[in-house]
Amino acid sequence: MELFDNLMMGFSVAFTPENLLYALLGCILGTLIGVLPGIGPVPTIAMLLPITYVLPPVAGLIMLAGIYYGAQYGGSTTAILVALPGETSAVVTVLDGHQMARNGRAGAALAIAALGSFFAGCVATLLLAAFAPPLAEVAFKFGPAEYFSLMCLGLVGAVVLASGSLPKAIAMIILGLLLGMVGTDVNSGVARFDFGVPELQDGIDFAIVAMGVFGFAEIMTNLEQKENRVDITDKIGTLYPNKQEFKEAAPAVLRGTALGSALGILPGGGAVLSSFASYTLEKKISKNPQRFGKGHPAGLAGPESANNAAAQTSFIPLLTLGIPGNAVMALMVGAMTIHNIQPGPQVMTSHPELFWGLIASMWIGNLMLVVLNLPLIGLWVKLLKVPYRILFPAILVFCTIGVYSLNYNPFDIFTTAMFGIIGYVWSKLKCEGAPLLLGLVLGPMMEENFRRALLLSRGDFSTFVTRPLSATLLAVAVFLVILVALPAIRKKREETFVEED
Amino acid sequence: MQLRNRQDFWSGVMFIALGLGFAWQASSYQMGTAARMGPGYFPFWLGIVLALLGAIVLLGSLSKKAHETHVDKFDWRIVFLVVGSVVLYGVILKLLGVYISVFVLVVVSSLASHEFNLKVAVANGIFLVVFTYLAFIKGLGLIFPLWPSFLGMN
Numbered sequence: 261m262e263l264f265d266n267l268m269m270g271f272s273v274a275f276t277p278e279n280l281l282y283a284l285l286g287c288i289l290g291t292l293i294g295v296l297p298g299i300g301p302v303p304t305i306a307m308l309l310p311i312t313y314v315l316p317p318v319a320g321l322i323m324l325a326g327i328y329y330g331a332q333y334g335g336s337t338t339a340i341l342v343a344l345p346g347e348t349s350a351v352v353t354v355l356d357g358h359q360m361a362r363n364g365r366a367g368a369a370l371a372i373a374a375l376g377s378f379f380a381g382c383v384a385t386l387l388l389a390a391f392a393p394p395l396a397e398v399a400f401k402f403g404p405a406e407y408f409s410l411m412c413l414g415l416v417g418a419v420v421l422a423s424g425s426l427p428k429a430i431a432m433i434i435l436g437l438l439l440g441m442v443g444t445d446v447n448s449g450v451a452r453f454d455f456g457v458p459e460l461q462d463g464i465d466f467a468i469v470a471m472g473v474f475g476f477a478e479i480m481t482n483l484e485q486k487e488n489r490v491d492i493t494d495k496i497g498t499l500y501p502n503k504q505e506f507k508e509a510a511p512a513v514l515r516g517t518a519l520g521s522a523l524g525i526l527p528g529g530g531a532v533l534s535s536f537a538s539y540t541l542e543k544k545i546s547k548n549p550q551r552f553g554k555g556h557p558a559g560l561a562g563p564e565s566a567n568n569a570a571a572q573t574s575f576i577p578l579l580t581l582g583i584p585g586n587a588v589m590a591l592m593v594g595a596m597t598i599h600n601i602q603p604g605p606q607v608m609t610s611h612p613e614l615f616w617g618l619i620a621s622m623w624i625g626n627l628m629l630v631v632l633n634l635p636l637i638g639l640w641v642k643l644l645k646v647p648y649r650i651l652f653p654a655i656l657v658f659c660t661i662g663v664y665s666l667n668y669n670p671f672d673i674f675t676t677a678m679f680g681i682i683g684y685v686w687s688k689l690k691c692e693g694a695p696l697l698l699g700l701v702l703g704p705m706m707e708e709n710f711r712r713a714l715l716l717s718r719g720d721f722s723t724f725v726t727r728p729l730s731a732t733l734l735a736v737a738v739f740l741v742i743l744v745a746l747p748a749i750r751k752k753r754e755e756t757f758v759e760e761d
Numbered sequence: 762m763q764l765r766n767r768q769d770f771w772s773g774v775m776f777i778a779l780g781l782g783f784a785w786q787a788s789s790y791q792m793g794t795a796a797r798m799g800p801g802y803f804p805f806w807l808g809i810v811l812a813l814l815g816a817i818v819l820l821g822s823l824s825k826k827a828h829e830t831h832v833d834k835f836d837w838r839i840v841f842l843v844v845g846s847v848v849l850y851g852v853i854l855k856l857l858g859v860y861i862s863v864f865v866l867v868v869v870s871s872l873a874s875h876e877f878n879l880k881v882a883v884a885n886g887i888f889l890v891v892f893t894y895l896a897f898i899k900g901l902g903l904i905f906p907l908w909p910s911f912l913g914m915n
Binding site for chain 1: 882
């Protein structure tokens with residue numbers, strides 16, 4: 261029972277008072293930003309990233325992970341009560357969740373969402389614990405060519421499954437890779453793209469880019485939309501779902517969990533896609549699909565479980581292969597590198613307490629969220645009434661303090677401001693920031709492996725297709741692109757994402 | 762030829778310009794060969810690929826089948842106030858210390874909201890200064906210049 265021993269070790273790490281406190285702090289913070297529309301986990305984690313430097317690595321990662329899955333919970337609260345998705349992954353929750361609230365079943369809807377998410381979180385955490393070690397074994401067989409191909413697959417996966425125009429998303433990835441080139445080249449020591457600015461020789465910190473493109477730009481776009489205030493459902497009603505609702509929700513939770521766990525593992529899959537997929541599935545197999553969109557418990561329970569399961573299993577590629585599957589995971593890479601931990605298969609052997617402690621803390625965090633959220637719903641509702649004019653200066657303060665504490669240099673504040681303007685322009689041109697962030701994180705790693713692979717093959721490019729593992733990974737990537745480019749599927753994909761805008 | 766998808770058109774132009782810019786700059790570094798790559802090799806080809814993708818996006822925006830989109834108007838007042846207050850914060854931080862700078866940042870950036878109210882902004886500013894002190898200076902022990910440098914209190 262090696263798994264059992266490892267999990268016990270993880271729990272012993274996670275149950276220290278300090279780590280419990282940081283898990284709780286992360287969960288509360290995550291719920292908070294999830295509840296508030298207009299501020300998501302990416303800018304929050306970017307904001308707190310420099311601050312985790314003063315914490316021990318395990319505590320820092322536990323807190324950041326707590327923010328990530330706390331945001332999933334919080335997002336559904338807003339979606340159900342106000343019909344405003346606090347998070348993109350909660351878009352589907354609005355459809356049936358808010359209808360249930362309107363039918364006077366808000367309490368039951370919140371309980372179903374929380375319990376469904378908790379169940380999904382438990383299962384996904386177990387999956388993570390069971391599947392990560394064997395996957396890491398495979399990863400040890402990887403050479404530079406395989407790593408390069410894997411990163412290609414990860415990046416392609418991220419854009420294919422995201423919304424919006426495909427060539428634009430790929431262009432944003434490449435732009436991200438190029439921004440990752442800024443700074444001193446590790447092989448030759450040449451400072452690239454620094455334009456004579458000494459601060460640029462260390463490269464551009466992606467916390468800066470994330471805060472500028474996601475934080476500042478989002479503030480500006482939010483300010484443009486002159487407040488469209490919505491009525492908040494104050495009447496919550498009983499928190500207990502009745503028998504009928506329970507019977508309809510339970511199987512949906514099971515299916516949602518399975519679907520979410522599977523899609524979360526895929527690089528780039530993530531929470532948004534799995535909630536859409538789960539909703540479609542529930543509607544397809546339901547005996548009375550006409551009830552969907554009018555407050556069907558299955559239409560709420562399925563996607564909610566799916567997105568939470570996916571949020572947990574998306575840690576698998578990060579912890580086993582060192583490849584971030586989405587923008588939040590990219591920031592987790594940053595959190596690890598701040599503490600000199602190279603994410604990848606070796607984490608499990610070199611830092612077992614970190615690996616298993618993180619997994620155990622996820623389970624604890626999920627439990628905390630259920631315990632926390634159900635009684636505190638009244639408080640979150642009040643919080644929703646905080647006007648944006650008070651909120652956004654606070655976000656600016658946290659961003660600037662976070663950025664400054666990276667290097668204690670005002671130059672970083674100016675760079676962030678510049679990326680804020682760039683991000684604003686991109687939001688007007690509908691160029692997405694998330695692929696850029698992934699590219700930025702992977703850029704240096706990708707170049708390193710590309711160079712090494714070609715050095716080993718003496719400049720022979722066929723090395724990427726003659727090595728079977730590498731060839732398979734590349735083939736899957738190409739297959740994904742072709743799949744999405746096919747007219748029939750493209751139409752379907754556009755339909756799926758139409759609701760998101 | 763008609764410009765239908767303006768968002769994509771300008772994105773394409775931007776990608777081409779940035780791609781060529783990066784490639785041009787990269788070509789001033791040593792290129793090396795595929796087996797022994799210099800620092801310019803990888804970024805040069807990435808820049809070229811970016812420019813090509815930009816061309817695809819641009820041509821797609823000109824096709825007859827393209828969706829019609831417009832680029833929304835830029836609200837320069839908001840950009841100026843939000844970004845300006847942040848830049849101002851960066852400039853005065855070392856000079857006036859973190860407390861005054863945070864207060865200035867909050868009040869100036871609040872102007873960007875269409876429902877600006879001086880009392881609310883000042884109260885919010887005071888609250889956030891206190892919060893900064895408790896959470897960041899006391900709690901996390903971050904090292905900031907606290908008071909104006911000419912007072913010699915730091």
